[in-house]
Amino acid sequence: MSCVSCRPESGFDIRALEPLFVDHLPRLAHMCDSASFAGDLARSFFLTEEREKLLTRAALLHDIGYAPTLRRFGYHPLDGALFLEEQGEHPWVVEGVLRHSWAGRKAGLDPDVSASYARRPLLPEADWLVRAVTVADWRAAGVGGRVSFARRFQDIATRNPHNPDKVRRAGIMVNEVRDWFFDLARDMPADRPLPWVFCDVDNTLIRPGDRLSAPNKAAIRAYVDAGGAFSLATGKHPLSIAPLARELGLSTIQVAGNGSCLLENGEIKVLAELGEAAEALALALESRGLPIAVYRPEGIETGARWPQSLDEIFEHYGEIRPTRVRQSGAALKILCIVDGDDLRREEELRLLAAEHGVDCCRSDRHFLEFLPKGGNKGQAARVVMAQAGWPVLHSLAIGDTENDEPLFALCGACAAIGNASEWARQGTDWTVGPCTQDGVGGFLDQVREGRGWEGLRSER
Ligand SMILES: [Fe+2]
Incomplete structure (x- = not known):
């Protein structure tokens, strides 16, 4: 694990972390991903190098007290903090571990645990770190x-279906921790007052079959004019969205092919491809009688079972016309036409994807997509922002379905369009108006008028 390899200058030797969790790898993965988010947090919000180091360390170690061999009180924040203190860890890191996610303040604590907390004075100078570790804990x-x-x-x-009290408390906590994040995000330099918005296209910005609406277009223009950045982030072929990007006057890079490629100044840049898996996967899908389309940089080619009637659906979606002839170039993704209501089929195809070492996600009720590992909207948006030197968490995602999930996970905050799947709405910070009522435009206006993070708050 890469985050476990960093060599400390003092305190706990990070190389000893992995052996503590040999039988608890998911917990270790949670800690590593918290640390990776903390790194983004530090770099996005311009913490000093010293603070970045302390924060990522505290995030990496925040659950060390779960290691069975470190058990003393059976309360992981306290057990972890006591151990790290003995290891000569920096007091702010110890404080971050001790008090992360409201530890020590929860009701029903063991009296010995409460007494231990009562004996330890608060460290006000490390309060920022306690909050930032908590934010990182809640994003992994x-x-x-x-x-x-x-x-x-x-x-x-x-x-925790049988613990409504825990769920209720978590509901209150998530709102508070999200607002801490907004507080951290507020102080953006004047030249970047508004977050970079990554917006899905079909059923989010535009209802398939419709044109871009005048209110959405005006809102995007106003947002960009006010210093915001805006990129389309779609499963569509890059050539399909080129006219839309032009109509919007976007000078940014667009995310296409579900993150397998980018559209930059009319040029297509491949980020990830299916490689050898493409051929075998296409065969396996076709042998099941399923219509497929293979996306390549130069266009879309259909499989043998593709009926003519599907061309009209593609047209309806504003997708470029697929061809029957084999094309050259990398296979960016395979789109398979299969109804999402057929749950047995769905499970079978997802297993098939796993067998071929590729990712699988649904972008529509009828569309199941097979994607290269490492080719998703979130990873592509990261590349786009890195290229522009833009802080990765100074960003918002808007989408409606499963293929937007990696984008929701990457960005600072995220919104589902009103007509989104229930799964998407439950996994986003807000639900905005529906696509048919220019939900994207309304949200952009709200963010712009509220001056970015300053006007954003958890819904309570
Ligand atoms: Fe945690």
Whole structure:
């Protein structure tokens, strides 16, 4: 694990972390992903190098007290802090571990634990770090993986169906911790007053079959004129969105092919491809009688089972016309036409994806997509912002379905469009108006008029 390899100058030797969790790898993954989020937090909000180091260390170690061999009180923040203190760890790191996520303040604590907390004075100078570690803790799923605040809460709610009290408390906590994040995010330099918005296209910005609406277009223009950045982030072929990017006057890079490629100044840049898996996967899908389309930089080619009627659906979606002839170039993704209501089929195809070492996600009720590992909207948005030297968490995502999830997880905050799937709405910080009522435009106006992070708050 890369985050475990960093060599400390003093305190606990990080190389000893992994052996403590040999039988608890999901917990270790959670700690590593918290540390990685903390790194983004530090770099996005311009913490000094020294503070960055302390914060990422505290985030990495925040759950060390779960290691079975370190158990003393059976209360992980206290057990972890006591151990790290003995290891000569920096007092701010110890404080971050001791008090992260409201530790020591929860009701029903063991009297010995409460007494230990009462004996330890608060360290006001480390308060920022306690908050930042808490934010990082809430942006890494319990078993590892980066998630939005709302998805982390959902995760807790799903894992504790018989503990409504815990779920209720988590609901209050997630709102508070999200607001701490907004407080951190507020002080952006004047030349970047507004977050970079990554916006899905189909069923989010535009309802398939419709044109870009005048209110959405005006809102995007006003947002960019006010110093914001805006990029499309779509599963579509890059050539399909080139006219839309032009109509919007966007000078940014667009995310296409579900993050497998970018559209930059009319040029397509491949970020990830299916490689050898493409051929075998296409065969396996076609042998099941399923219509498929393979996306390549130069265009879209259909499989043998593609009926003519599907060309019209593509047209309806504003996708470029697929061809029957084999094209050259990398396979960016395979789109498979299969109804999402057929749950057995869905499970079978997701297993198939795993067998071929590729990712699989649904972008529509009828569209199941097979994507290269490392080719998703979140990773592509990171590349786009890195290229522009833009702080990665100074960003907002808007989307409606499963293929937007990595984008929701990457960005500082995220919104679902009103007509989004229930899953997407539960995993986002806000739900905005529906696509048919220019929900994207309304949200952009709200962010612009509220001067970015300053006007954004958790809904209570
Ligand atoms: Fe944690």
